[in-house]
Amino acid sequence: MAMLCEPIDKYFVETLLCSGGGKMSIIGIHWMVRAMIRLKVVTAMLLLALNNITYAQIADVSGVGEDRDSALRDAKRNAVEQVVGTYINSETLLSQASVVSDEIYAKSVGFITDVRVIDEGKRNGNYYVRAKIDVNTNPNSELMNRIEMIKALGDPRIGVVVTYYSDADNAAKEKYPLMCESAINRKLVELGFSHVIDSALIYNEKNFDRGMALDASALLPNPEMDYLIIGKLDLHTGNISLPRYTDLGSGELVENFSTNLINSVAEINVEVVKAATGEVVNTFRSETKSINNSNNSSENTAVVQLSEIVATKIKSVLANKASAADNQIQVEIEIDNYKFVSEIITALKHTAGVSSVQEKNFSNGKAMVTIETTLKPQTVFRLLKEKCKCNLYIKNITANNIVITAE
Incomplete structure (x- = not known):
């Protein structure tokens, strides 16, 4: 506090002494000093508040449930889902559906920093809540770490x-x-x-x-x-x-x-x-x-x-x-008919961004194919679906592995 007062005291003392102020001037000095200190404290508090707001994204959402608590939980999950959607595109969300559902949304309550209910009440036999919810988007928060992992690394095993x-x-x-x-x-x-x-x-x-x-x-x-x-x-x-x-002197x-x-x-x-x-x-x-x-x-x-x-x-x-230019991905194809395997391999060879397509083996209804690619695994799968006449379904997908079936 002394550090705040020192420059203010000096400024006002010099100003008022030069103007010939007496006893009333001294009172004026103390009043002005206190006012300036309060202003600095309020300003510092506002800056801290703004800093916290910077790391929170506000979602205007609604929730429905059997009672108020369950409706609020639904609203919080929807708020987290909305924020996640601003960082991860729908294609990635689709390919990582189980990860997002189980690992992020299930923990949604822990990512919430503030809830402000705007409207609530019974509707059509259920409880309804509309709220503005602050979701923690601090770069070091658990939520942002999860989002970064899914975006950049595909959440490898x-x-x-x-x-x-x-x-x-x-x-x-x-x-x-x-x-x-x-x-x-x-x-x-x-x-x-x-x-x-x-x-x-x-x-x-x-x-x-x-x-x-x-x-x-x-x-x-x-x-x-x-x-x-x-x-x-x-x-x-x-x-x-x-x-x-x-003897410290001799150092013996x-x-x-x-x-x-x-x-x-x-x-x-x-x-x-x-x-x-x-x-x-x-x-x-x-x-x-x-x-x-x-x-x-x-x-x-x-x-x-x-x-x-x-x-x-x-x-x-x-x-x-x-982030390397080329990444090796293993494609596992689980299908009894080799005709489908051949069609998928041909499609991979004609996919832009995919190179070095190598079939390792085909036995017991499973083919193993490795590719070098600049694409994310979910993008490879989407392009395959567009190119292949057979119907492709995804069983599992990670950073370096895609497991698909066909019919």
Whole structure:
């Protein structure tokens, strides 16, 4: 407050003294100073309010339900749906229908910052509400993270497997990789990914015992994922000691003494791999450290901090991959009649933006085709529907995989 008063006092004192003001002038000074301070405070509060409004989009919506509460929930869902629609086009929404429905709209209440009811009441046996609803569009909000993920990355299926780098046979080999995986998965979900696969499912798929020494690349290929994240974790822990001197002047060293503080350094080498092909998309190394008063606390903190850094880097790697000029997509065609498979492959070869169409195999009513393309998977499917005479239906779609049937 003193910082606000100082320039104002100086200005008014100089002005009024020059005009020969006496006692009344001093009173005038204090009144004007208080007025200017109030003005500055009000201005600051308005600026803060405007800043908050900047990160909220207002939706004018209505909701219907059996009672007021259910009508308000319906209105909130409609508000979120309206805001999502301003960021994601209908084509993407259609291809990601299950993701949007289950992962965004189901959490709509958590994305609302304010509700102002304009009109409400009973209509045709139901309760009706019309309201202006503020939806949180802060760039770092959960909603905007989800929207960014669907737009940029197609919300890929991700599996994270962490092994212990050291050959030491101790409890840490089981405890810390699991802790690291869990923390990475939690952060990935927070960053907007919704298809994060538990590592236990990945190991069970291959009938591997995670307690045994394993090269994680043996988990490939895995068509149930788009990307497999393979991490090799190492952890170093030790007491922090400081030198003790008998004479600070001479600097004669007698011995080191323990501070009872524990320093843990966690490091990890990571490979981001295409799960269907084993192609390494990116590799990186991260390291962090933690100081605490016990081994357990120090090591736990270091591993969790490292895991959050890794998850953020994974998002960056996949975002860069998604923005690359060409992206490889696997097209799975589930149909008994090979005539339809041949028609789809021909259509792919004559689709602008699609290149390197390669059929891998056709057996048991399933064909596997890989393509290089600048297009999003949902766009590839839409163009196929336009070009093919057979009726195409989509079973599943992710960033790097399309599963379709035909008749």
